[in-house]
Amino acid sequence: MSEDSPQQLVWMITGCSTGFGRRFVPAILRRGDKIIATARNLSTIENLATEVSEQGLDANNLKILELDLEWTTAKLEGVVKEALDTWGRIDVLVNNGGVGMKSLIEEADARLFARQFQINMFGHVDVTNAVLPSMRARKSGTIVVLGSRSSWRPELPATGPYASSKAAFTAYAETLATELAFFSIRVLIVQPSSFRTENMLTYPYHNDKIIPEYDILREKALAGAGSLHGNQPGDPVKAVELVVDVVRGEGKAKGRKFPRYLPLGSNAGQAIKEKTDMMKNVLEEWGDVIGSELDYETVGGTKMWFS
DSSP: OOTTSOSSOEEEESOOSSHHHHHHHHHHHTTTOEEEEEESSGGGTTTHHHHHHHTTOOGGGEEEEEOOTTSOHHHHHHHHHHHHHHHSOOSEEEEOOOOOOBBOGGGOOHHHHHHHHIIIIIHHHHHHHHHHHHHHHHTOEEEEEEOOGGGTOOOSTTBHHHHHHHHHHHHHHHHHHHHHGGGTEEEEEEEEOSBSSSOGGGSOBOOSSOOGGGHHHHHHHHHHHHHHTTOOSBOHHHHHHHHHHHHHTOGGGTTSOOOSEEEESHHHHHHHHHHHHHHHHHHHHHHHHHSGGGSOTTOOOOOOTTO
């Protein structure tokens, strides 16, 4: 949190019915901040005020709103307007909501991918665009994007639609960070690995198109996901506390530079190392034929205009 930011921040978070989203609520309230918690079905978060009150937290600093990431752009803009009207601003937007649709690539179809991307990315693009004008006007704000370690190592069978959406969302956030730096708006890309939440492991398999030749692979993939559920090593409460630390620049983040990426969990770090090692090996093996060797002979050294 920059020195000129208000000590009490206003957060807006999507997908607060379960997972990281629900755990963000008490973590944020404990810091004395305000939060607008949203979910696709309002009934899933109607008891949040009671929950936080029982923890000794101020439920007056909590506002709940219905927000379905599959809604139209206009309807999502309406929810953001209501959120902005609640306390006059949004200091931190956490694009957290999402689902993990399980399917082997060939057994999926474009409609499945389209819905996966709508929920995990496109809906958040609309929400973010609705929030940004107020942040630009104040030249202050933080956008948090929940990615995934799978965007680095999407090697697990049946995770293709999910991993693809998270990889695209990460690339979007990278460009967004560059563009918003002109307005002193920060972007944090959080990339969790295996945390013990209600996540994609419990989402049903997309079985509209079953190809018998994949039966063994599919069964192994589903069995692997089933065995991991409830045994994930990561503690989601610790994870969201760290994210709040980073946004506010306190606790474990105090004295550290605000990061572009925040991998969470031991598996995330390992996935990043494996991917970077893989790419390093490619460059070492192929570097003499994939670089300047492919340029026109008349072209000198050039730089990207924005580098």
